[in-house]
Amino acid sequence: MKFQTQIGMHDILPEDEFYYQKVLEVCRSAADFYGFGRIETPILEETQLFEKGTGGSTDIVHKQMFSLRTLGGDHLTLRPEGTPGIVRAYIQHGMQSLPKPVKLWYFGPFFRYERPQAGRYRQFYQFGFESFGIGKSVIDAQIIQLFYDILKELGFKNLTIEINSIGDSCCRPYYKKSLVSYLRKYQNVLCKDCQRRLRENPLRVLDCKQEKCQRVVRGAPQIIDSLCQECHDHFQKLLEFLEALELPYHLNPYLVRGLDYYTRTVFEIYDNKKNEGSRVALVGGGRYDKLVQLLGGKNTPACGAAGGVERIIDLMKAKGEKLNGFSKPAVFLAQVGKLAKRKALSIFEKLRESNIKVAEAFYKDSLLSQLSQANRLGVRYVLILGQKEALENKIIIKDMKGGHQKTVSVKKMVQEIKKKLKK
RNA sequence: GUGGCUAUGGUGUAAUGGCAGCACUAGAGUCUGUGGAACUCUCGGUAAGGGUUCAAAUCCCUUUAGCCACCCCA
Numbered sequence: 404m405k406f407q408t409q410i411g412m413h414d415i416l417p418e419d420e421f422y423y424q425k426v427l428e429v430c431r432s433a434a435d436f437y438g439f440g441r442i443e444t445p446i447l448e449e450t451q452l453f454e455k456g457t458g459g460s461t462d463i464v465h466k467q468m469f470s471l472r473t474l475g476g477d478h479l480t481l482r483p484e485g486t487p488g489i490v491r492a493y494i495q496h497g498m499q500s501l502p503k504p505v506k507l508w509y510f511g512p513f514f515r516y517e518r519p520q521a522g523r524y525r526q527f528y529q530f531g532f533e534s535f536g537i538g539k540s541v542i543d544a545q546i547i548q549l550f551y552d553i554l555k556e557l558g559f560k561n562l563t564i565e566i567n568s569i570g571d572s573c574c575r576p577y578y579k580k581s582l583v584s585y586l587r588k589y590q591n592v593l594c595k596d597c598q599r600r601l602r603e604n605p606l607r608v609l610d611c612k613q614e615k616c617q618r619v620v621r622g623a624p625q626i627i628d629s630l631c632q633e634c635h636d637h638f639q640k641l642l643e644f645l646e647a648l649e650l651p652y653h654l655n656p657y658l659v660r661g662l663d664y665y666t667r668t669v670f671e672i673y674d675n676k677k678n679e680g681s682r683v684a685l686v687g688g689g690r691y692d693k694l695v696q697l698l699g700g701k702n703t704p705a706c707g708a709a710g711g712v713e714r715i716i717d718l719m720k721a722k723g724e725k726l727n728g729f730s731k732p733a734v735f736l737a738q739v740g741k742l743a744k745r746k747a748l749s750i751f752e753k754l755r756e757s758n759i760k761v762a763e764a765f766y767k768d769s770l771l772s773q774l775s776q777a778n779r780l781g782v783r784y785v786l787i788l789g790q791k792e793a794l795e796n797k798i799i800i801k802d803m804k805g806g807h808q809k810t811v812s813v814k815k816m817v818q819e820i821k822k823k824l825k826k
Numbered sequence: 827g828u829g830g831c832u833a834u835g836g837u838g839u840a841a842u843g844g845c846a847g848c849a850c851u852a853g854a855g856u857c858u859g860u861g862g863a864a865c866u867c868u869c870g871g872u873a874a875g876g877g878u879u880c881a882a883a884u885c886c887c888u889u890u891a892g893c894c895a896c897c898c899c900a
Contacts (some may be wrong), residue, residue, distance in 0.1 A: 405873085407891075462898045466827075484900080513900080518827080520894055529900055596897070607898095661899060671900095687900060711900030739858050767858090774861040789859055803861065 411517070411525030421726040422716040423528065427510055429556045430530045437549055439508040439532055444488035446512065450478040456487030456698055458663020460604055467515040469525075481514035485531045485709055486664070486691065487698065493535055494700035503536030510712075522683040522714040531688075533707030535695065540637045542706050543668045543690055544644035550672060550686045550708055551650055557715060558724055559685075561675040563651055567626070567658035568638040569606070571666040571692065574631035579605055581624050589619045609657040625656040637667055664691040668706065674718055685718070686710040732762035733784070733824055735777035739770050740790040747788050750798070750813065757817045759824075761786075778803065784823060786816070 408414060415423060434441065450470055457464050469481035482488055489507055492498075498505050510530040519525060532549055534542050547564060554562055570578060583605050590598060594613045601608060609620055630638065645652045652670075660669045669689035673682050688708020695703035734754070738747040744765060754761040762780055764773050770787070777785045787799040787808070798816055800823070801808035811819050 410891075467898080515899080517898075518896095519892085520896095523899070527900065531900095612896095684900065709900060714900060737860090739860095741858090743858090769857050770859055771857050771861075773858095775863090776861090778861045785861080787860075791859085799860090801860075806861085808860085 409525065411519035411523075413524065413526070418728065419716070421728050422719060423712060425726055426530065426557065426712050426715060429553055430508065430510055433549060433553050433556070434508045434532070437506070437532075437545070439506040439534075442489060442492060442507045442509055443511060444482075444485075444492050444509070446482055446514075447479045448482055448488055448491065450480040452487050452491055452698070453480055453483060456490065456664065456694060457484060461661050461663055463515060463661065467517050469514045469516050483513060483515045484662070485509055485511075485513065485529060486533065486662075486694070486707060489531075489533050489707075490695055490698050490700070490705075493703075494695065494698060498535070499695075499701050499703065504542065505535040506532070507535075508532045522711065522717060524713060528712035529709045530712060531707060531709035533705060535703055535705045537706075538637075538692060538704030540641035540668070541644055543641050544648065546688065546706050546708055547645065547650060547652075547670060547672075548648055550688070550710060553710065554672065554674075554685060554715070558719060558722065559674055562685075563653050563673050563675055564645070564670055565655040565658050565673065565684075566642075566645075566652050566668070566670040567655050568630060568634060568641075568667050569626055569659060569665060569669055570630050570634045574629055574634055575626075578624070578626050578629035581629065582606070582608075582626075585623050586619065592616075592619055606659045607661070610659050620657060627654075627656055634667055641668060660687065660689065664694040664697070665689045666692045670708070672710075676718070676721075683711070683714055685714055730760060732760045732780060732782050734759060734761050734820060735773070735780065735782040735785045736761050736763045736788070737770060737773040737777065737785055738765065738788045739768075740793065743788040743790060743793040746793045750786070750788065750816075753817070754820075757821075759817065759820055784820065786820075 431441075450468070453468065454464055459465065463483050468483055471479055471481075473479060489509065493505065493507070508531065511528065512526055513529050514526050516525060517523065532546060534546060547566075551562065551564065569575060583601065586593070586601055586605065586608060590601065593601065593608065593616050594611065597608045597611050597613070597616050600611070608616060609623070611617065611620070627638070642652070642654070658669055658671065660671075667690045670687070671684040672686040673684055686708055688706075690704070690706040692704040695701065695705060736747055736751055736754070738744045747763070747765065751761060751763060762777065762782060764776050767773050767776070774785065783803055785801045785803060787801055789799075792798050792810065796813050797810050798813050799808050799810050800816070800819060802823075
């Protein structure tokens, strides 16, 4: 009987944890700079929150939810994405009466029940930034800028921002109608999936990857031409801001995205590495002006996005980025003999208090193997405490480079080490 | 949910159907008073179950898992 991780779920081992740590740190410093406060919501929420928030017509809700029933009979779901939980917290804690914009960020695990493949897991980490209360497009631009900065800081030099506007409840229904009537004419040319999409979610036909569908789509009416005046202005201004920020955006009239709550701006950020196979978005997001109200709050415009941590880490690794892991110890403390071993334990503590990182192998008796371990660790200075030194309250400081050594009193040890380390 | 490929110690790899081997790693020792090394020894494997065969890591079936693709998305 062997136990193992569930499909699509992974242990994060120490050498990988450094990458998560790095992403988290970059997020944290960006959040600090842009004035976002961290929020962590529970991993379990009422199933209805996602059915309503993320949207019943999305794949995420109707076939990818990890749902369960509690002993008390409640229907709960492991959060498949962050936004509904954040909106719930925003309403629940009265953040509606905070000065606007209210800016929140998060970093944590999410769950989707799907078949794993490149860059897709059943448990995965996302970081997200959400801004509530301001409908102006400068917010959209700042969110995009923020995510672009984070990726740049993580070493991505060649990024593209795909962007589009999908209108709002004022103009999208009209567009949908004209799109459907156009697509109907080519119904039998479209792939099977698109024929289904045509009925269920016609906008999704736009980003089908099949060549035959693409040909049809190229002649289709574009949503940008059907935007109402407000949406059009919003989008136009956003593009101007992006120009001003010199962000490398690419207007993609077929970008739709699979979540129901988006209004106006939608965007995704890709790495341009000509990687074999399919490109996965590193970051995706947009504006959701109706979601807060939909979930029972006041009418509050909002905008946000999320980044996929594993996808980012996978690419960092593919680029050969190596994170060094632990910091190197400054000294190694070796001991010979029973008395010395006892004393060494307290000297170790003394070094810790003095903030000198020290490695040791107290479980070893042979000086030889201790030195060889110090050498493997690449430590420059070894402190040697033997029977003689222990009795005299002294200690040997040995420079592994060149092999010189000198004996000093334990009292002066810290001072001596610090002097040497400065050089 | 559908399809393709794959599965040998912790890792990386060998083995026409015929003794499961090598390298790295790890542990012990030579070695409780001076390192980089060497030598000796040790731990550890055919994913699970079934079938064909005198004989299976190898062929067949089932399961499980991994990777990849579709769907969809971070």
